[in-house]
Amino acid sequence: MPKLLPSLRWILGLPVVIAVASLALGLPHAETLAAKKSPDKPLEKAFPHSQKCKRCHLRVFEEWEASAQSRSIISAPFRVSLERYRATTSDKEGSMCFRCHAPSVLEYPDHAGVFIKEIESGDPKLDGVGCAQCHLISEVDPNQHPPHPTYQLDRTVFGSYKNPEENLAHQSVQLPLYSQSQFCVTCHENLPGFEKILPKLLGAWEESKTQKAGKNCQSCHMPEEFGESANGERNRKIANHSFPGRFGKVRADAVKLEVETEVKGQTSEVKVTIQSLVPHNLPLPHPGWSRVEIDLTILGKNLRKVYTEQRYYERVFGDKDGNPTVFDFEAVKVLKENVLTPEEKRVENFTFPTPKDAPSMDVIVTLTYAPIHGDEEFVKEVEQRAALGKKDRAFKPVQIVRFKENVKLTGQE
Numbered sequence: 001m002p003k004l005l006p007s008l009r010w011i012l013g014l015p016v017v018i019a020v021a022s023l024a025l026g027l028p029h030a031e032t033l034a035a036k037k038s039p040d041k042p043l044e045k046a047f048p049h050s051q052k053c054k055r056c057h058l059r060v061f062e063e064w065e066a067s068a069q070s071r072s073i074i075s076a077p078f079r080v081s082l083e084r085y086r087a088t089t090s091d092k093e094g095s096m097c098f099r100c101h102a103p104s105v106l107e108y109p110d111h112a113g114v115f116i117k118e119i120e121s122g123d124p125k126l127d128g129v130g131c132a133q134c135h136l137i138s139e140v141d142p143n144q145h146p147p148h149p150t151y152q153l154d155r156t157v158f159g160s161y162k163n164p165e166e167n168l169a170h171q172s173v174q175l176p177l178y179s180q181s182q183f184c185v186t187c188h189e190n191l192p193g194f195e196k197i198l199p200k201l202l203g204a205w206e207e208s209k210t211q212k213a214g215k216n217c218q219s220c221h222m223p224e225e226f227g228e229s230a231n232g233e234r235n236r237k238i239a240n241h242s243f244p245g246r247f248g249k250v251r252a253d254a255v256k257l258e259v260e261t262e263v264k265g266q267t268s269e270v271k272v273t274i275q276s277l278v279p280h281n282l283p284l285p286h287p288g289w290s291r292v293e294i295d296l297t298i299l300g301k302n303l304r305k306v307y308t309e310q311r312y313y314e315r316v317f318g319d320k321d322g323n324p325t326v327f328d329f330e331a332v333k334v335l336k337e338n339v340l341t342p343e344e345k346r347v348e349n350f351t352f353p354t355p356k357d358a359p360s361m362d363v364i365v366t367l368t369y370a371p372i373h374g375d376e377e378f379v380k381e382v383e384q385r386a387a388l389g390k391k392d393r394a395f396k397p398v399q400i401v402r403f404k405e406n407v408k409l410t411g412q413e
């Protein structure tokens with residue numbers, strides 16, 4: 001149990017003793033959240049703002065600042081869906097969403113209202129998923145869904161270094177947890193309470209070849225580099241904190257495409273083989289509107305578009321009236337599930353009329369993360385609330401791969 005750490009020797013103040021006593025009660029987290037009393041010290045002291053770490057960890061800070069994690073309570077889709085959730089469920093304070101988007105609320109349940117005000121302002125001063133929200137996690141309970149984090153709120157940070165240099169700001173303690181996928185899964189799983197009706201968010205990632213070969217989430221999403229961990233310290237192995245995913249470098253290794261075209265007189269056939277190299281579902285179906293589009297486009301004479309067809313890989317949720325919804329928090333069942341499962345090989349066959357009067361055709365296959373979709377009211381609200389309107393990144397498709405070939409059409413003119 002990592003609770004009795006060297007840090008206790010270092011700072012044996014009363015607050016620590018109380019914290020340890022309450023942890024020892026081991027209440028299940030649902031009760032803890034409702035009954036839990038916020039610590040006496042102000043939230044900004046217990047969870048120092050990431051700006052405080054910037055002073056010594058400039059590189060890490062700049063990478064994190066560019067990452068999605070740093071925007072976990074900022075985007076217009078988040079603001080609008082949080083409001084929808086609060087308006088349509090009994091969780092008026094949105095605590096369920098803060099569980100992962102601003103987990104300090106787990107320790108400070110009476111601060112949910114403060115976060116809501118901050119989020120409504122569109123320019124929150126509090127961190128959602130900042131340095132402290134990750135590095136103060138001392139333990140994760142895998143028996144809860146999603147795995148529940150325990151925070152230790154003193155001046156100890158946890159990490160994966162065996163031999164960190166000492167510094168005046170904090171104690172450093174190594175925990176194996178920080179080198180395990182489990183650490184990430186604590187937030188990258190289905191909404192709490194929904195595990196009974198929804199298939200696993202990540203899919204059978206533990207069974208993937210990648211995981212079995214010892215590659216954890218960090219090895220792809222926090223790629224190892226060599227450099228300074230803290231300003232001016234010696235170079236050593238470091239971990240990239242820009243969390244590449246939908247954006248960033250890892251995308252290039254997401255899927256392999258193979259395309260075979262056969263012209264059969266009047267009709268032509270394209271067989272697309274998609275080999276996912278990702279050891280979890282693609283896309284991950286939270287938020288619920290996430291979907292990957294596969295598009296076939298055929299260009300005929302003078303590069304004119306003569307045929308296009310789109311198919312989607314997604315999880316479609318059914319609400320209590322049986323209607324499809326893009327909000328996983330409204331789900332009572334799954335209406336459609338065809339996300340690419342971990343490392344799956346999928347074949348798609350397309351049939352279309354062979355272009356006439358053309359010496360050749362261009363066959364173009366693209367895989368993209370599709371833009372946000374949902375009911376008209378929701379999409380319009382997001383557009384209105386986004387500072388950039390329709391130019392917000394939520395409305396932009398993100399290309400994963402593109403394949404293009406020119407196919408001769410003999411016997412046609």
Ligand code: HEC
Nearest residue numbers: 068069071072100101184187217218221243244245246247
């Ligand atoms: C405290 C909760 C929490 C933990 C722990 C956590 N994440 Fe995240 N992560 C989030 C949230 C919330 C977002 C989405 C932010 C947003 O866009 O609103 C996110 C976003 C991401 C993204 C970007 C996704 C995209 O669409 O491009 C990646 C990649 C990612 N996390 C990987 C990881 C990895 C790897 C770990 C473990 C080292 C991890 N996360 C641990 C909460 C967490």
Ligand code: HEC
Nearest residue numbers: 075077078081082085096097100187188189190284287329
């Ligand atoms: C179990 C942890 C967890 C819970 C609970 C959770 N989220 Fe998320 N959320 C995430 C993670 C992780 C991501 C990033 C997913 C990705 O990119 O694959 C994310 C991404 C999102 C996004 C897209 C990114 C963005 O900021 O625009 C929205 C919107 C969102 N969540 C809304 C909500 C709402 C509303 C709730 C409450 C009903 C909620 N989430 C509850 C973990 C969670």
Ligand code: HEC
Nearest residue numbers: 053056131157159160161164165167169172173229230233
């Ligand atoms: C006064 C400078 C200073 C400040 C401020 C500071 N750190 Fe550090 N931190 C260091 C130094 C020095 C190291 C050791 C680096 C090394 O070993 O190369 C370190 C190491 C770490 C490690 C690695 C620990 C391990 O065992 O793996 C983490 C994580 C960390 N800091 C997080 C933080 C966070 C989070 C904050 C803000 C709350 C913060 N630091 C603020 C100087 C600082």
Ligand code: HEC
Nearest residue numbers: 181184188216217220245246250251253254278283284400
């Ligand atoms: C072998 C490398 C690899 C490992 C290991 C890996 N991922 Fe990914 N992951 C990817 C790739 C590649 C993508 C990007 C897919 C794309 O852009 O098409 C991705 C995308 C993501 C995304 C954002 C995109 C989405 O589809 O919503 C999140 C969040 C994420 N991974 C989390 C995790 C977590 C959590 C783990 C550990 C359980 C993990 N990943 C393990 C390769 C990996």
Ligand code: HEC
Nearest residue numbers: 050053057060061064129130131134160178218229238239
């Ligand atoms: C989503 C969780 C998450 C967030 C947010 C996060 N870290 Fe980390 N950090 C990790 C994990 C996990 C590791 C260990 C990675 C490994 O060893 O593969 C790590 C490693 C480190 C290290 C040692 C390696 C290195 O690259 O220097 C430092 C220092 C550090 N983090 C500081 C910070 C600071 C400062 C912030 C905020 C600007 C921050 N972290 C935000 C999860 C996080």
